[in-house]
Each structure stands twice: as structure tokens, then as C-alpha cells.
Amino acid sequence: MIRSVVRGTGAALPRRIMKNADFEGMVETSDEWIAQRTGIRQRHIAGDDETTASLGEAAARAALANAGLTPADIDLIVLATSTPNNTFPATAVEIQNRLGMHHGFAFDMQAVCSGFVYAVATADLYIRGGLAKRVLVIGSETFSRILDWSDRSTCVLFGDGAGAMILEAGEGAGAIADRGVLAASLRSDGIHKDKLFVDGGPSTTGTVGQLRMEGREVFKHAVGMITDVIEATFSQAGISADDLDWFVPHQANKRIIDASAKKLGIAEQKVVVTVDLHGNTSAASVPLALAVAVADGRIKKGDLVLLEAMGGGFTWGAVLVRW
Ligand code: UT7
Numbered sequence: 001m002i003r004s005v006v007r008g009t010g011a012a013l014p015r016r017i018m019k020n021a022d023f024e025g026m027v028e029t030s031d032e033w034i035a036q037r038t039g040i041r042q043r044h045i046a047g048d049d050e051t052t053a054s055l056g057e058a059a060a061r062a063a064l065a066n067a068g069l070t071p072a073d074i075d076l077i078v079l080a081t082s083t084p085n086n087t088f089p090a091t092a093v094e095i096q097n098r099l100g101m102h103h104g105f106a107f108d109m110q111a112v113c114s115g116f117v118y119a120v121a122t123a124d125l126y127i128r129g130g131l132a133k134r135v136l137v138i139g140s141e142t143f144s145r146i147l148d149w150s151d152r153s154t155c156v157l158f159g160d161g162a163g164a165m166i167l168e169a170g171e172g173a174g175a176i177a178d179r180g181v182l183a184a185s186l187r188s189d190g191i192h193k194d195k196l197f198v199d200g201g202p203s204t205t206g207t208v209g210q211l212r213m214e215g216r217e218v219f220k221h222a223v224g225m226i227t228d229v230i231e232a233t234f235s236q237a238g239i240s241a242d243d244l245d246w247f248v249p250h251q252a253n254k255r256i257i258d259a260s261a262k263k264l265g266i267a268e269q270k271v272v273v274t275v276d277l278h279g280n281t282s283a284a285s286v287p288l289a290l291a292v293a294v295a296d297g298r299i300k301k302g303d304l305v306l307l308e309a310m311g312g313g314f315t316w317g318a319v320l321v322r323w
Contacts, residue, residue, distance in 0.1 A: 003172035003180030010062025011291035039254025043159025043279030056140030077106035080115030113311025115283030159279030163287025250309035
């Protein structure tokens with residue numbers, strides 16, 4: 001059977017780093033509160049010349065270099081983002097043009113923080129359905145542009161960045177030992193749409209709007225939703241937490257990551273954590289964490305890796321990949 005095998009990863013971060021202490025003069029907060037409640041110590045913030053498209057392009061070029069490929073080898077770009085450069089065209093098409101790629105096709109996916117997990121599951125279906133052979137899956141965000149910088153309950157949590165992964169059609173035996181995407185489980189429930197949203201849009205206010213979140217409400221649902229969708233993925237693949245080599249969760253809050261890993265019985269040393277360095281970068285958080293763990297040699301060929309995310313909508317999902 002056809003399997004979607006990981007060929008390379010890459011990442012890109014804005015030049016400017018903003019530490020927790022940098023917020024202390026802006027809103028009533030402290031390094032101690034942010035670090036204790038979220039695990040975040042710093043985040044990268046895009047400069048005027050840095051956009052979702054430019055960061056996505058840089059992450060894509062890094063993934064291509066890591067894979068030993070060029071844009072000519074790619075036939076589909078799926079960009080997960082909630083902060084596109086423009087309402088349309090899709091920022092994926094802009095990245096396609098920036099890469100000098102004038103063949104194949106490209107589109108954006110919008111599932112907020114779960115966007116990259118949705119995009120990997122989607123790319124896998126395009127590959128297995130025969131519509132694409134090599135897919136560049138990107139998560140790129142500039143959440144700094146939609147933050148209310150006077151709201152301490154949200155502005156300290158988010159950061160900007162991009163991560164990319166290349167999936168390539170390969171042969172598998174249909175077994176758990178195969179390399180590639182092995183299982184995926186996606187969920188959404190719009191009953192929660194007002195708990196984490198942007199208060200503007202082209203069809204309502206005609207403005208871009210700003211991010212609004214009932215953090216405590218999101219927190220309350222997060223661990224249960226994450227563990228449910230991971231257990232569904234485990235049973236689809238016929239594995240248990242002990243079989244995993246790495247757990248790469250969405251990086252929103254260290255307390256959510258720890259509680260989810262504990263509930264699932266995933267050992268602490270198998271969990272990849274980058275929330276301290278990047279903050280919550282929404283759809284970019286999982287591919288940024290993946291790129292870090294690949295670059296430092298933790299994730300290696302043959303490892304069983306679980307990706308997970310949960311965010312606005314709510315949307316949530318998990319993907320199991322043999323590296
Ligand atoms: O990526 C999509 C998914 N998003 C998430 O997963 C986010 C989920 N939620 C969270 O991570 C947490 O709920 C937060 C980090 C947002 C908040 O942590 P919390 O422990 O749930 O705090 P809280 O909202 O219950 O607030 C506790 C107190 C409040 O004061 P009172 O009402 O107890 O007097 C807040 O006003 O902390 C206050 N507070 C702050 N204090 C200092 C809220 N933000 C800040 C701040 N600095 N930045």
C-alpha cells in the first residue's frame with residue numbers, strides 16, 4: 001500500500017525575541033506568573049518585513065534542504081494558518097510563487113491550532129489517493145498581528161513562527177512497522193466557537209479583528225479532548241502509549257502537556273516541549289517542535305511519533321507517524 005513517508009523538516013523564526021519580562025511595563029503581569037502558569041519564557045515576534053508567507057517560505061526552504069529536494073520535486077503545498085497574508089488568495093499560493101514553483105497546486109487549511117495536524121492528515125489522503133507524490137506541509141503564523149496587546153490574559157501567550165514537513169509517497173506493507181503516516185483522528189465541535197475566536201472577519205465586521213479567549217474554559221476541555229483523540233488513534237493503530245518513541249503535542253501550555261501525557265501514561269522523557277522557547281504559535285507549534293527534535297537528533301528514522309493539537313473551534317486531532 002502507499003504510505004506518506006516523512007522526507008524532511010524545517011523551521012523559521014522571526015529575528016526578534018520577546019522575553020516575559022518585556023511585558024512587565026506593558027500590562028499588569030510578571031515573568032513569574034507567565035512561567036508558572038504556562039511554562040512560556042520567551043516568544044519570537046515578527047518584524048514589519050516578516051509575514052506568514054515569508055516565514056512559511058523560509059521553513060519550506062529549510063525542509064527542502066533537509067530533504068535534499070528542490071521546489072521542482074514538490075507537487076502540492078498545504079499551508080495551515082489562521083493568520084494569512086491576505087483574505088485571499090491563499091497564502092500557500094504566495095509561498096508557491098516565492099519558491100518559484102509554477103506547477104502543481106497549493107491551498108490553505110484553517111483549523112487554528114490543530115491546523116498542522118489537519119494538514120498532515122489531508123496531505124496523507126492526497127498522497128494515498130494518488131493526487132500528489134510529494135507534499136510540502138507548512139504551519140506558519142503571525143499571531144502577534146491579531147493580539148490585543150492591552151489584554152494580559154492573551155497577549156503573553158502567543159508567538160510567531162513557521163515549521164514545515166515534506167511527505168513523500170512510499171511503499172508499505174500495511175503494518176505498524178511501516179514508515180509513514182499510520183493513523184489519524186480528527187475532531188471538531190462548533191458549540192465551543194465563542195471560547196477562542198477572532199472578533200472580526202471579512203463577512204461580519206469587514207475588519208481583521210483580535211483574538212479573544214476564555215482561557216480557563218479552553219483549559220477545562222483541553223486535556224479530556226486531547227486524551228480522547230489520542231486513545232482513538234492508538235486503537236486505530238493497535239498500539240499503546242508504551243510503543244511510542246516521541247510525543248509531540250501542541251505547545252500552548254506546559255500544564256496541559258504534562259496533564260495529557262500523565263493521563264495517557266506517556267513517560268516525561270518522551271515528550272517534546274518547546275513552549276518555553278516559542279510560546280503558543282498555533283498551527284506552527286507542532287512542526288516547530290518537530291524540527292527542533294529532529295535537528296537535535298532525538299527523533300530518528302524508524303521512531304514512532306505521535307502529533308497532537310487542540311484549538312479554536314474547538315478543533316482537535318492526532319496523527320501517528322513512523323519516522
Ligand atoms: O492554543 C489553543 C488552546 N489554548 C490553550 O490551550 C490555552 C488554555 N488555557 C490556558 O493555558 C490557561 O487557562 C491560561 C494560561 C490562559 C490562564 O491560566 P489559568 O491558570 O487558567 O488562570 P486563570 O485564567 O484562571 O486566571 C487566574 C488569575 C486571574 O485573576 P483572578 O481572577 O484570579 O483575580 C487572571 O485575571 O490570573 C490573572 N491573569 C494574569 N495575571 C498575571 C490572567 N492573565 C494574567 C497575566 N499575568 N498575564
